Amino acid sequence: MKLSTLLILGALSAFGPLAIDFYLPSFPSIASAFATDVEHVQQSLAVYFLGLAIGQLVYGPLADRFGRRKPLLIGVSLFSLGSLACALAPSLEWLIAARFVQALGGCAGMVISRAVVRDLCDPITSAKVFSQLMLVMGLAPILAPVLGGVLLGTFGWQSIFVCLTIFSVLCSVAVWRGLPETLDNTHASAPLSGALGAYLRLFSDWPFIGHALTGGLAVAGMFAYIAGSPFVFIELYGVPAEHYGWVFGSNAAGFILMAQVNAWLVAKHGPSYCLRRVVWFYLACGSALLIIALNQPEHLWPLLIPLFGCIASLGVLLPNASACAMAGQGRHAGSASALLGSLQFSIAASAAALVSYLHNGTAWPMALVIFGCALLAALCSRFTVWAEHRAGYPAI
Template structure:
């Protein structure tokens, strides 16, 4: 894949992490500005999550019917305008509504990026490209809070959304100038009225569904870690808040490194080969994490080792699950990408909420959810392999 196209897809992949993590340091300041508390400001984050889950299902059929460029240009333009509306928000209600619209625009990049990769690459090449895009997904959660904190201290919280506006405007220009239409023009276009039927077909496509759920459970484990680690690190084990980023970043670094190693691995065996093996490693790390959390050790470092293994393994699990799920979807890659993202995000958000529901003042809720995700990921991986044999699906 040409470097320029890869850079554009990488920038589009950054929309989600940036829009989620960029403004997190500003929550207390925004609460003061809107004369409310942080819990109410967090509703703007929930609104973004809801928009992501809904919006992805909209863009899939549009991308299959009208091509990849048109829906993507509309989505990036919508994200740009909504980001500006966030910067100008006179009230919290305005901000929450603008964040919802921002998500509806931002998820276009998530859906179309996967579809474009599927249009241009075979399964092995797709796994390599998705591994390279994982670099963006790994770096953004590290750099976004740091950049947001710098903008907050220098220019106030609206500057964070002004920066998002400028970034998305540049992406809009890049897409308009340099992103080609990758949906073949000589084939039949999927009618919009068949969107529901296409989603039902995908639910009946057992290999697709199995790979999507396996990847979704891996993402769920990561969300459980994101939801539970601040309490475990800072409150339970007394890590200074300013040092939390270093621990978070070290795990993200493992994720990034394994994603790049995966690009080398899939050249020797297909993405399915490594996916089926890495889920067992993820489960083993999750089991070790749960056992250590149950022991309630006085030191944090024993927990960090299996936790690092869990997060690093996602660098192999996520790109390979995506490549396997998208393989064979052809002209319906937009709808497949949309359902893939919506399923994975819904499972992940549920796992993060479950950590909060199970909260008992220990590390066990986080560890239990991560372990449970590992058990289910292995289960769906095995069922998917059985389904592939049953339907004669080619081995990836």
């Protein structure tokens, strides 16, 4: 794959992390601006997840019918409009609605970038490319909160969404000029009426569903952390908002490191082997996090150690779950990518909402949800091994 194509796909894949991580330090400021509390501002995060879950189901069939470029350009343009609307929001309700529109546009890049990788690569190469995309995506959680904190202190929270608008406009230009169409013309003629049938077929593909749920629960654990960490870090343990990004980014650094290690691991063992083993490390770290949170430590650092392990393990789980789920889905790669992403963010939205619902002024709601996601991910991984063996699928 050409470097320019990889960079464009990385930028498109980063829409989700950027639109989430960039504004996390501004939660207290937004709450103050609209005379509400942080728990209500968290609704804008849950609504964004919901928009990602719904929108991906639309873009998948469109990408299989009309090719990858046209739906992608429409989605990026919609993200730009939603970002601008967020910057101009006169009320929290307006902001929440604009975040939903922003998500409906941003999910196009997430769906179609996975489909483009499947168009161009075999399963082993796909796992390596997804790991490389994790590098680009992983920079967002490191840089975005830091830059968001700087913008927040200098220009106010609205400037964060202005920057997202500019970024998405630049991405649309890059797609227009630098991303070729990757869908074969014979496949692009598939009618939209077959979308429901494609989704039903995927739901009956137990190995696909197993890998999708394993990856989805891993994503849900990450977004439980994203939803809960502003309160835990800033309000509970007194980390200054402008320094929040450094603490948040240290965990993202582990994610990036393991994503790059994964590219080497899959070359030796294959994505399925790595996925089945690292999921148990994820569960071990989630268990340790919950135990420490229940003891309500006086300082933040005891929580940061298992949190680092949880987030780092996702650098292996996410690319391999995607590669395993997308293997063999060539003709319907758009629909498969859409359903994969929709399942992931439906679960993520539920996890983020659950952290908010369980909020009690301690770190244990965030830790409990992360542990629950890790436990269910491990169980789904075991189920997938059984489903692949029963279906006679070769290990990849």
